[in-house]
Amino acid sequence: MVDELDGLKEAGKQRARWRASHTLGLLDETLAGSTFGILRRAALVSQDGEVHGEVNVEIVLDPPGHARLPIPDDEIIDRAVAISAACRTRGPAVDLRHRAAHARAGRRPEGDEGSR
Incomplete structure (x- = not known):
């Protein structure tokens, strides 16, 4: 997604260019040279x-040798599914999101027999 945002900085529409640049700046500030950061701390709001x-x-990051899919949205879903599958701690909520990501990608997760 970072590459997609970077490409949007050169988009024809001023608003898209601004939003892409702003988002990349916010990510850079949040990550502070790392690959993990906290965008917002938990807070009582009322x-x-x-x-x-x-x-x-x-x-x-993509694994070495990863070949991207030609459609950016398909690539984003594919990476989300791969990240979800790599998650070691799984509970019902993670399982639901995992199945939903596979459904959007047009495939059934391995070992999934449907609803439990």
Whole structure:
């Protein structure tokens, strides 16, 4: 996605160029030379007790020799599925997201027999 944002900096529309540059700047500031950073800390946002959770950002690099898919959206889904599959700690929420990502990519996760 970083490459997609970088390419948008040269887009024909002023708003797209600004948003891409702004987002890349925010990522650079948040990551501070690392591949992981905290975009926003958890915070109490109202007297009713509403809490906004912490928002983490992580840059996950493609493995050596990775060949990108020709359609950027397909590539993003493919990488999300690969990252999800590599996740060692899985619970019901992760399983749901994993199946949903596979469904968007048009395939069924390995070992998935449908709903549990």
